[in-house]
Amino acid sequence: MKSLILYSSLTGNTKKIAYSIYDAIQGEKDIKNISELVDESINYENYDIVFLGYWVDKGICDKNSKQVLENIHNKKIALFGTMGASTKGSYGASIIEKVESIVSKDNENLGSFICQGKIAKELKVKYEELLKLHPENEHISEQLNNHEESQSHPDEQEISEAIIFAKDVMSKVNTIM
Structure with a gap:
């Protein structure tokens, strides 16, 4: 099994979560910053699962993450994000819902995680x-x-929750495969 962790990070929050996920999951894996992919195309066929990390901009994922997400097809995907506001209450849930709506229907969304960032x-x-x-x-x-x-933020509790999320996603993938 091979995993790809893609992330976009403005202030380092999403990068911190991305590397926590990367360190937590087993197997072959790659991690890439979306902003560094300008000249590099990714062959998603080389990966069994794609974790995509975004930062929240105006109530939805940042434009670079959105563009990448729109171009992923026929994959197992897990989403994670960071936002400046508290994720408690309906606002965090509404962000997740908006970002999940971008995922192409031919993908299998294995879940979402969002936490507060500075x-x-x-x-x-x-x-x-x-x-x-x-x-x-x-x-x-x-x-x-x-x-x-x-x-x-993201604090140790949120990092721990991201790791649990990633491990849960990977257990779903291992069950499916």
Whole structure:
């Protein structure tokens, strides 16, 4: 069995989870940063499973991850992502649902994992400016309040959960094959 871990990472959060997954799974495996794939095409036929990691941008996966995800066909896929906001509540679930909707129907989605990541400092400035324009916007207020709390994420608990997720996915694949 051969696994491919693809990831896109803006602040290092998704990269951290990707390498945790890479280290946790057994068998032949490769890990690649999506942003470094510009001149490299991937032959997905060489892999039994593809883990794809994304960072959340405007309520869905980043554009590079979306583009790669749209081009994967007839594979077993597992998705993982990081977002600046808390994943508790309906917002995290809605992100997973949106990203899963991008997966081509000819793929077998083996599951999704999402966790909080640290919010980029530049984004805090952007949210402060947006809040001046839209002081009633709850999401913007929550993001600002969450900025300090987010700086410790992904934490050890979330990394542990990502590892459990990856091992569960791999056990599904081994059962299927």
